[in-house]
Amino acid sequence: MQSYVFLLPILALLTLGAMTPGPSFLLVAQTAMSHSRTQAFSVALGMGTGALIFALLASFGLVTLFETVPELYLTFKLLGGLYLCVLACRIWKQGEQPRVQAVAAGKTQSVHSSFFYGLTTQLSNPKTAMVFSSVFAALLPAEVPSLTPVLLSLGVFLTNFGWYAIVAVLLSTERAQNLYLKAKKGFCRVAGTLLGLFGAKLLMSTSADL
Template sequence: MSEYAFLLPISLFLLLGVMSPGPSFILVVQTAMAKSRSAALAVALGLGVGATCFALLASAGLFSLLAAVPTVYLALKVAGGLYLCFLAVQIWRSASAPVALDDSHVQRPGGLANMFLLGLVTQLSNPKTAIVFGSAFAAFLPAQLPDNALVVISGTTFVIDAAWYVAVALLLSTQRPQRFYRRFKHYICKGASTLMGGMGLKLIMDP
């Protein structure tokens, strides 16, 4: 198992990264408190799959393309920033909507699939994450990878990312956080919208 020792620093790096508040965290919190546990869990799994996609891209060295071709990176960055701004507008508009904490919306055809896709697209909306993954892998991956390393790396990435957001979803979809949400919904939505929009604008304007 010593041949997989490189997973320890990579796992620690990924865990610290996923625990840092960002658009994905805001989305899970908002979904868990505003919708339902099943919706938040679907979003969490989508985020995990999105992180796994970045791990695969970084392992394949495709992150170098984003670093080497500025126009491709710029286009993806602007598109991702605009998507986050779109989510911010949606959250802001929901501030005055009545609260319906149930699973009726996810029990409709495609309901959970839509929440999964929301998480996946939100995770993939930030191409900077690909650079971060690529930097971590460049720093910690050995020159000669053991057999099945790509599968192990991808699985580890999914478990770390999805497990964190599943834990957040389970914690914040309980009755106490949801009662708090119902009481302060207007302010929570506008605060989450402001943070999400700020992150989207920062993604667009940052060099």
């Protein structure tokens, strides 16, 4: 396994990137505090799966495809920006729900829909694939063992899922949920606004590229 040691700094760098607050972190945090630990884990699993998909695509030349067909990249950015804006509106509206209604809504949301939210949020930003590809290109040696794409993608999944699972555990405690209920409206406003800004940034960058 010593021949794969070069993967460690790549995974460490990408893990630091995942730990940077963004749409993925906001969704896991909001789910953990307003719903249940199981649903937050499902979101985290969706995040990890989305990262795995992007890592696999990056390993097999997604950037080359984007450069060859720029319209495809612009379409990804447009759809991703729209999705984040819709998600922002949904979280903003949750701030208007009474506490009892919000808790009840959290209990009825399925783990499948939570997984889907995590997956689509992770996949909503094609720049993630660009970051993966850039890091791979910069840090991978010229000659790599044959299993490198598989092991690298698996490592990306484990580090992303692991980080968001930690967030889910820490923020799904009774104390965290009580604090959330007290400040639910403000938290939903902040989370919704930030997600909306992320979505608007994608849309604006798409317009600039047209």
